[in-house]
Amino acid sequence: MNVSLNAKxxxxxxxxxxxxxxxxxxxxxxxxxxAHLLGHxxxxxxxxxxxxxxxxxxxxxxxxxxxxxATNLSDPQNKYTMARYFxxxxxxxxxPLPRETFIDYGLWFQxxxxxxxDETYISNIERTNEQFRVTxxxxxxxxxxxxxxxxxxxYYLYSPAEYAHMPKALVSHSSDYASFTAFKQKKVAVxxxxxxxxxxxxxxxxxxxxxxxxxxxxxxWLPVENMKIPALIRAARAPQAGxxxxxxxxxxxKYPYVFQHAPRSRxxxxxxxxxxxxxxxxxxxxxxxxxxxxxxxxxxxxxxVDEQARITLTTGEILxxxxxxxxxxxxxxxxxxxMLDQDLKDALRTHRGSPVLSxxxxxxxxxxxxxGFSSARSFGPFYRFVVGAGAAARRAANAIAKQVVxxx
Numbered sequence: 001m002n003v004s005l006n007a008k009x010x011x012x013x014x015x016x017x018x019x020x021x022x023x024x025x026x027x028x029x030x031x032x033x034x035a036h037l038l039g040h041x042x043x044x045x046x047x048x049x050x051x052x053x054x055x056x057x058x059x060x061x062x063x064x065x066x067x068x069x070a071t072n073l074s075d076p077q078n079k080y081t082m083a084r085y086f087x088x089x090x091x092x093x094x095x096p097l098p099r100e101t102f103i104d105y106g107l108w109f110q111x112x113x114x115x116x117x118d119e120t121y122i123s124n125i126e127r128t129n130e131q132f133r134v135t136x137x138x139x140x141x142x143x144x145x146x147x148x149x150x151x152x153x154x155y156y157l158y159s160p161a162e163y164a165h166m167p168k169a170l171v172s173h174s175s176d177y178a179s180f181t182a183f184k185q186k187k188v189a190v191x192x193x194x195x196x197x198x199x200x201x202x203x204x205x206x207x208x209x210x211x212x213x214x215x216x217x218x219x220x221w222l223p224v225e226n227m228k229i230p231a232l233i234r235a236a237r238a239p240q241a242g243x244x245x246x247x248x249x250x251x252x253x254k255y256p257y258v259f260q261h262a263p264r265s266r267x268x269x270x271x272x273x274x275x276x277x278x279x280x281x282x283x284x285x286x287x288x289x290x291x292x293x294x295x296x297x298x299x300x301x302x303x304x305v306d307e308q309a310r311i312t313l314t315t316g317e318i319l320x321x322x323x324x325x326x327x328x329x330x331x332x333x334x335x336x337x338x339m340l341d342q343d344l345k346d347a348l349r350t351h352r353g354s355p356v357l358s359x360x361x362x363x364x365x366x367x368x369x370x371x372g373f374s375s376a377r378s379f380g381p382f383y384r385f386v387v388g389a390g391a392a393a394r395r396a397a398n399a400i401a402k403q404v405v406x407x408x
Contacts, residue, residue, distance in 0.1 A: 023148045029389050036076050222278050308321060334374060357378040
């Protein structure tokens with residue numbers, strides 16, 4: 001008997017637990033949808049390490065761009081809010097919110113709302129006999145009618161191709177670090193003009209690095225409220241919203257499913273321009289006159305020379321650094337997710353790397369859902385932020401609960 005046939009027999013003989021739904025991911029979206037699914041009385045299995053990306057791929061000292069009141073995870077009874085966490089922990093709310101506080105809140109939420117989280121990773125998801133067969137890293141197999149995908153951003157980190165030839169010792173991604181202490185007294189370039197790049201630059205400077213920020217365009221700073229203007233006028237001009245003040249942000253938050261009905265070209269335009277890279281205004285004082293910022297600087301080539309990264313700009317200027325950090329953000333590419341079986345990848349409809357989703361966050365493969373960053377290309381920039389977790393969790397959980405009822 002050949003090896004593949006032996007493996008197949010072994011797989012078929014493995015005892016399988018049956019669930020109504022499996023959730024991949026234990027970040028804000030995975031935990032929130034799990035809480036709502038449990039609230040429907042469904043049999044739910046959630047796999048992943050809680051708030052893993054925030055704990056391991058975001059740096060110490062980071063401050064959240066969103067308001068603290070817009071960083072709630074979601075449960076059906078609204079019991080485990082950030083406000084309640086502050087009360088129980090005797091913490092005074094503050095903006096901007098420290099990363100460490102949000103991590104502790106996320107772990108507190110998980111302990112109360114999704115207590116049976118299984119921290120085992122999923123190694124394979126395949127569809128067979130109108131249900132999903134989910135194989136775990138430890139060899140266990142579970143079966144489920146539905147799977148909700150809420151993968152962490154570490155699956156989607158974006159490193160431009162022009163840096164691919166460079167050694168890791170000289171070029172890395174900002175998400176590689178939970179601390180920048182190793183760069184003290186080093187000459188470091190940060191590539192990018194978004195919040196992640198700019199805050200990385202500020203933190204590197206505060207850790208004693210000599211920092212240069214290189215941006216292909218001018219930095220776009222998020223607008224700040226003019227407190228000299230009466231509150232009613234400020235609210236009329238730019239109402240407060242979780243993603244930042246302004247009418248578009250306010251409407252996207254108040255009507256979180258409407259954007260999905262806009263023409264695809266319009267959705268792409270909003271995601272890529274209106275809600276493209278930008279920095280919080282409170283970063284200005286930590287950067288201006290403290291780090292070198294070169295806007296509209298285009299890199300012609302980069303090479304490793306004498307154990308340094310040598311960058312040549314299109315202007316002919318040559319710069320050398322001990323290290324280059326890519327603050328180039330994230331781009332979804334769901335067909336590269338390692339746990340999806342190839343048959344699922346082949347069948348999955350996508351647009352620019354993102355799944356094409358129904359009104360209920362369901363893909364063209366029945367029972368397969370995507371939430372969070374993966375869903376932004378369909379549902380809008382609201383779902384790039386923690387503030388979108390509640391709206392996504394409620395809608396997907398309602399749809400799955402109805403499907404479970406219909407199946408009986």
